[in-house]
Amino acid sequence: MKKKWTRLLSISVLGMSLLLAACGAQSSTGENATPGTGAAAKGTLEQIKERGVLIVASSNDVPFAYIDKDTKEFTGIDAEIIKEIATRLGIPKVEMKEVKFENMLIEMNNKNVDMVTDGMYVKPEREKIANFTHRWYKQGEGLIVRKDSDITGLDSLSDKVVGAQKGTTFLEFLEQLQKEGKIKEVKIFGSQAELLLATNTKKVDAVVTDSATAAFTIKKDPTLNLKLVSPYTPHFDGIVAAAVRKEDQDLLDAVNAELDKLKQEGFILEVLEKYGLSEDNMMPVE
Numbered sequence: 001m002k003k004k005w006t007r008l009l010s011i012s013v014l015g016m017s018l019l020l021a022a023c024g025a026q027s028s029t030g031e032n033a034t035p036g037t038g039a040a041a042k043g044t045l046e047q048i049k050e051r052g053v054l055i056v057a058s059s060n061d062v063p064f065a066y067i068d069k070d071t072k073e074f075t076g077i078d079a080e081i082i083k084e085i086a087t088r089l090g091i092p093k094v095e096m097k098e099v100k101f102e103n104m105l106i107e108m109n110n111k112n113v114d115m116v117t118d119g120m121y122v123k124p125e126r127e128k129i130a131n132f133t134h135r136w137y138k139q140g141e142g143l144i145v146r147k148d149s150d151i152t153g154l155d156s157l158s159d160k161v162v163g164a165q166k167g168t169t170f171l172e173f174l175e176q177l178q179k180e181g182k183i184k185e186v187k188i189f190g191s192q193a194e195l196l197l198a199t200n201t202k203k204v205d206a207v208v209t210d211s212a213t214a215a216f217t218i219k220k221d222p223t224l225n226l227k228l229v230s231p232y233t234p235h236f237d238g239i240v241a242a243a244v245r246k247e248d249q250d251l252l253d254a255v256n257a258e259l260d261k262l263k264q265e266g267f268i269l270e271v272l273e274k275y276g277l278s279e280d281n282m283m284p285v286e
Helices: 004-028 046-053 077-088 101-109 169-179 192-200 212-221 251-265 268-272
Strands: 055-059 092-096 137-139 140-145 160-163 185-189 208-211 227-230 238-240
Touching: 046 055, 046 251, 055 077, 055 101, 055 185, 055 227, 077 092, 077 251, 077 268, 140 192, 140 212, 160 169, 160 192, 169 185, 185 192, 192 212, 192 227, 208 212, 212 227, 251 268
Parallel strands: 055 092, 160 185, 160 208
Antiparallel strands: 137 238, 140 208, 140 227
8 A cells, every 4th residue: 555655656756847847848938937037038130021121210301301392202312221221131022101300309209219210419418328330421410491582591591480390400499599589480390392492481590401302302292482592601510410318229230230341331421412412521530
């Protein structure tokens, strides 16, 4: 009787050991695995490749990153650069999500988009909440007025109403000039298109915005009775780059590697010249 009981106890212990072993194996490789005990989590770049689509934020700004109204294609300076980088990384499609300029980094950090690619200047306060790629190019602001305007520069604005886009460096600059009494009033608009339209329809006397944006738009739209003040020395020499989340180092490194190749091959310069910029706007390989 004692031997029979001992045999039954041994079988029970063996069964329990096998059950525990099986449970342990499942938890180390399954979905509920504790970080560090199972398979390594996939990086952002690998997830994007598997998805087949890189999602970027833009405020639909011409000529940086916008949806062409005729072709319905994602185009522009930043658009062409990121699409070429994506292709070289094995990502077949880049999709633009339209986001207000001031909210783009927030949307990215909330993981609603993968990157921000929209003529964004690299600034210390932005670098606190996002990582920026190697510098894509540089370009300063322009002062845009109606063709019959007598405004000749920033020193002509003490009795003028001037517009700028919300969330931009230019708005901060104009608001400071207003505090100093060098501008009568600053009006805020939500997009580049609204800025130029407001000037054309005399809602403001002038606007300060990206010189590339203004030059390209005025050239393309004959209904705009506008011009860039010239000669004009820009207050900013803005450095433009794309932004990624702080934790997405794999994506950042991959984009930087391809960007440097595009600079060396002359691709970046070709894109800049296509949109009215020049070698003066180029940034060196980092």
